[in-house]
Amino acid sequence: MEFDKEKLDCLNAIHVRVGVLSNIEPRLLHNAYSAFHLSNPSYSCVDLHIESLGIKIECEHCGHITDVENYRFLCEKCNIPSKNIIQGEEMLIHKVEFKD
């Protein structure tokens, strides 16, 4: 999706989703965004919202959804290993918000 300059001037906020498995550290991304403002001050009023998502797997056998803890990729209901990750790998621009 591309925006023209006029639209970019109305930019209010960018919402990003990062999963635990994306290897992105939200705090460092915020720091990098602050550094970006030094050379691009016109974007300093654009907020960056980072939503960090934990890992969820959906069992191929029983369909149960498990929150993965300590990186144990095991269905908590039937104890069968699963790599069917339904959340946690995201590296997404989820939403772009403009001023009213």
Added chain:
Amino acid sequence: MSVEKSTKTARGTVQCENTNLNLLKANDYVADIIRKKMTESNTLLVNITSSAGSGKTTLMQKTAQRLSKKLNMAVMVGDLETERDAIRIRETGIQALQIVTGGICHIEAQMVHQVLDQFDLDNIDLLFIENVGNLVCPASFDLGEDYRVTLMATTEGDDKPKKYPRMFLTSDMMLVSKSDLLPYLPFSVEAVTKDAREVNHDLEVIQISSLTDEGIEAWCDWLLDKVKHKSASMVQ
């Protein structure tokens, strides 16, 4: 002088197309092109990853010595600077191309795609990508490989699979390297295998030493089997 006012207005909240814009979409697109090329040329592509200094290049040399008479193989090797690893691999008599990433800590699909034309793929059975030594970023980049193999050196400590889970989650094989040093190190092969398989139940594990040759035959047999399997699937 009057300035014409635009009638366009941007208001409210806009959700991107399909809500989410995947920041790795461009990489994955190129990875699929590489995968297709490898299928056309019937070349097995293996991505070798690990921390720096775990023995990837020595393993490439060892593998070349063992397999170069049975297979046509080649290596593309990534590093931030220098051509040293490619020179070491060429000394074994196989083709090796250095990808100098210039400070980038991983290889991306676009880098692989750019250099593929330098290989005569129709006459290569097995092509290795020796990735930049790093257990973090290379895990996120699909390079169009058939298999991802991660070296886990005994000198690194046996706690790495849970510290760098994505790399082990996305690997098909873990080679526990430098096994000749096991008598001198507080490293448990059992513990590292247990942790790695909690992350990835399907992960295959071979213990190797490029110095003593422990596990090298099993590793080469695994490669030969995968090359044979790919050829067989092409015939079908």
